[in-house]
Each structure stands twice: as C-alpha cells, then as structure tokens.
Amino acid sequence: MKGMMKQAGIRGIGVFAPERVLTNRDLEQMVDTDDEWIVNRTGIRERRIVADEMATSDLACLAAERALADAGAASEDLDLIIVATNSPDMLFPATACLVQDRLGARKAGAFDLQAGCTSFLYALTIANNFIATGYYKYVLVIGAECMSRIINWQDRNTCVLFGDGAGAVVVGEVPAGYGILSYHLRSEGSGGPLIALPAGMSRLPASFETVAKRLHYVHMNGREVFKFAVKVLEEGCLKVLAEANLAREDLDYLIPHQANARIIEAAAKRLRLPMEKVFMNIDRYGNTSSATIPLALFEALAGGNIRDGDNLVMSGFGAGLTWGAVAMRWYDYRKEKEVG
Ligand code: ACO
Numbered sequence: 001m002k003g004m005m006k007q008a009g010i011r012g013i014g015v016f017a018p019e020r021v022l023t024n025r026d027l028e029q030m031v032d033t034d035d036e037w038i039v040n041r042t043g044i045r046e047r048r049i050v051a052d053e054m055a056t057s058d059l060a061c062l063a064a065e066r067a068l069a070d071a072g073a074a075s076e077d078l079d080l081i082i083v084a085t086n087s088p089d090m091l092f093p094a095t096a097c098l099v100q101d102r103l104g105a106r107k108a109g110a111f112d113l114q115a116g117c118t119s120f121l122y123a124l125t126i127a128n129n130f131i132a133t134g135y136y137k138y139v140l141v142i143g144a145e146c147m148s149r150i151i152n153w154q155d156r157n158t159c160v161l162f163g164d165g166a167g168a169v170v171v172g173e174v175p176a177g178y179g180i181l182s183y184h185l186r187s188e189g190s191g192g193p194l195i196a197l198p199a200g201m202s203r204l205p206a207s208f209e210t211v212a213k214r215l216h217y218v219h220m221n222g223r224e225v226f227k228f229a230v231k232v233l234e235e236g237c238l239k240v241l242a243e244a245n246l247a248r249e250d251l252d253y254l255i256p257h258q259a260n261a262r263i264i265e266a267a268a269k270r271l272r273l274p275m276e277k278v279f280m281n282i283d284r285y286g287n288t289s290s291a292t293i294p295l296a297l298f299e300a301l302a303g304g305n306i307r308d309g310d311n312l313v314m315s316g317f318g319a320g321l322t323w324g325a326v327a328m329r330w331y332d333y334r335k336e337k338e339v340g
Contacts, residue, residue, distance in 0.1 A: 081108050085119065086319065094112040096112050125326065150216075160286075186323050195319035226260065237313050237325055253277055254277060261283070
C-alpha cells in the first residue's frame with residue numbers, strides 16, 4: 001500500500017488577524033496586572049480581539065479565502081473542510097458547515113475538530129491521510145478561534161494569555177520527497193481538569209448558577225500545564241524527527257504552538273536548538289489556540305525564514321490534555337506559478 005501512497009503537503013496558506021489590538025497597558029485597566037509581569041512571564045505584549053459582530057466562522061472564512069487564492073484553487077475544488085477550533089460559533093451546526101456554505105464549497109464534507117490547542121495538528125494529520133490515500137484531492141484545514149469570547153476577563157491568570165485569529169491551509173498532493181513526512185498524536189486525558197471549560201454541556205448544563213460561578217469560561221492550572229508543555233513540545237519534535245529518519249541537525253525550523261515564550265525557549269534549550277531556528281510571534285498575538293501554528297507558519301514564510309526543501313517541525317500541546325507534532329519537508333508551491 002505504502003508504495004501507492006501519494007505525498008501530501010501544504011499548497012496554499014492564508015491568515016486573518018482582527019484589527020483591534022489589546023495591549024498589556026489596556027489590560028492594566030481591566031485586571032490587577034502589569035505590562036512587566038505579562039512580558040516577563042509570557043512574552044506577550046499585545047493580542048488581537050475580534051470585532052463585536054464577528055464570530056469564529058467569519059475569521060475562518062477570511063483566512064480560507066486567502067489560502068484558496070494562494071493555492072490557485074476554487075472552493076468547488078475542495079473535497080473536505082476541517083475547522084480546528086475550541087471556540088466554535090455554537091456547538092452545532094459545526095463551524096465547518098457554516099464555512100462550507102459561505103465559501104460555496106458544494107462538493108465538500110465538513111466537520112469541526114476539537115483537541116485543545118493541538119487541534120490544527122490533529123486536523124492536518126487527518127488531511128494528510130485523505131490525500132496520501134488518493135481518496136481526496138484538496139482538503140482545507142482551518143485553525144480559527146475567538147478565545148476572547150470564552151475567557152473570563154476578570155481572571156488575570158487566564159485573560160492576559162489569549163487572543164483571536166485564524167489561519168488556513170490547503171492540503172493537496174506535492175512531488176515525491178516533499179510534504180508531510182511523519183506525525184505524532186497523543187492524549188493524556190487524566191490531565192483534563194488542568195484546562196477546562198466546565199459548564200454548558202451535558203455534565204453541567206447552563207444554569208443561572210453555572211453562569212454566576214463563571215463556569216462557562218476557560219479554567220486553567222497554568223503552572224502544571226507549563227511543566228507538561230515543555231516536556232511534550234520536546235518529545236513531539238524528537239518523535240517525528242526519528243520517524244522521518246532525520247537527525248536533530250537536519251531540522252531547519254521549528255514552528256511551536258505559541259502559548260508562552262518561556263515554554264518555547266525551555267523546549268528549544270532541551271532540543272539544543274538555537275532560537276534562530278525557532279519561530280515566535282506570541283508577542284503580537286498571544287495564544288490564539290488552534291490558530292497559532294498556521295499564523296506562525298504564514299509569518300515565517302512571509303519573512304523568508306523557510307525555503308524549498310527545508311525540514312520543518314510543527315509541535316503543539318493543549319487541553320485534553322493533548323499533544324502532537326508534524327514533520328514536513330517544505331515544498332515551495334509558489335515556484336510553480338513562476339514557471340507558469
Ligand atoms: N498579572 C500579575 N500577576 C499574576 C498574573 C497576572 N496576569 N497572573 C498570575 N499572577 C500571579 C499569581 O497569582 C501568582 O501569585 P501568588 O504567587 O501570589 O499566588 C504569581 O503571579 C505567580 O503565578 P504562577 O502561576 O506561578 O506564574 P507562572 O510563572 O507559572 O506563569 C502562566 C503563569 C503564564 C499562566 C504560566 O504558568 C503558563 O504560561 N502556563 C501555561 C499555560 C498554557 O500554555 N495554556 C495554554 C494551554 S493550551 C489550550 O488548549 C487552551
């Protein structure tokens with residue numbers, strides 16, 4: 001079977017970041033915090049906040065349209081749309097179905113995938129397998145979040161960390177030797193209570209009491225998540241490198257989930273990776289959950305940090321607990337346009 005497999009990779013990327021910027025100074029007016037604490041403990045200086053009239057599907061569609069244009073593909077070409085999100089417009093219908101309708105992707109299936117901040121990597125892995133088997137030609141994977149709608153703006157432990165945004169990739173076939181080389185997906189459900197949004201579903205249906213206790217917002221044990229995150233960012237990276245028969249020295253660029261600059265720096269140190277090989281934009285966006293990796297990948301490409309044939313690893317972790325990584329040899333699909 002493996003000999004007949006196709007090679008899957010990214011063939012288009014687009015992002016959308018809301019215009020409204022919320023700085024640490026702005027937060028000082030809202031909760032008992034200060035710019036210095038936030039910068040020193042997290043590396044975050046500002047984050048984007050979605051406009052009042054928009055929801056996650058709106059951000060997702062804007063990123064998706066840009067990704068399709070970059071890929072030179074039409075929405076009718078899409079076979080499947082996966083929206084990776086923890087902050088859907090509503091529990092159902094799925095945000096992916098709203099996106100499918102808005103894009104006019106008439107022949108696409110659509111579903112949401114929720115695996116905490118690892119959702120985008122989980123979705124990318126599913127897309128990879130649909131392309132590799134030849135079952136589908138184009139899968140649209142979108143990481144989109146309105147975290148500002150599910151965090152408690154009175155809780156300084158969480159509200160300073162998150163932001164809104166979206167990133168989308170078109171996954172399709174790429175030439176042999178390029179594309180997704182390996183992946184690693186894991187879960188440790190016993191750590192579920194460490195990051196949870198406890199109320200509003202079957203365990204604790206919404207009630208006056210759950211709302212009064214603010215149980216419909218994100219609750220997190222930051223210190224425990226921190227320790228877990230450093231360990232699994234490194235582990236995911238090493239697993240996918242080994243699976244792809246690559247040595248640490250072969251890794252050209254790491255795109256980590258952007259949750260905290262100190263987590264990223266600690267993981268890079270354990271990997272003995274110089275920070276020039278690690279992308280960070282958390283200072284400007286905060287933690288946009290499922291959107292951090294496509295947002296980071298987009299900016300790394302725009303900055304010329306990634307070239308054709310580079311070995312990349314994307315590594316993340318999140319609520320669940322979940323973690324995962326994907327190794328990829330970058331295919332510069334844009335060169336096809338230059339050739340004509
Ligand atoms: N401003 C000022 N002080 C604060 C703030 C704030 N915004 N937040 C917490 N503090 C205080 C705490 O109350 C505590 O005070 P105390 O010692 O008097 O109790 C003190 O600062 C230190 O708190 P710690 O929790 O030990 O601080 P730490 O250095 O661990 O940083 C942080 C906290 C930033 C939350 C860190 O633990 C972290 O980033 N953890 C990982 C979180 C993460 O990655 N979450 C995303 C998961 S992905 C998903 O799926 C959603």
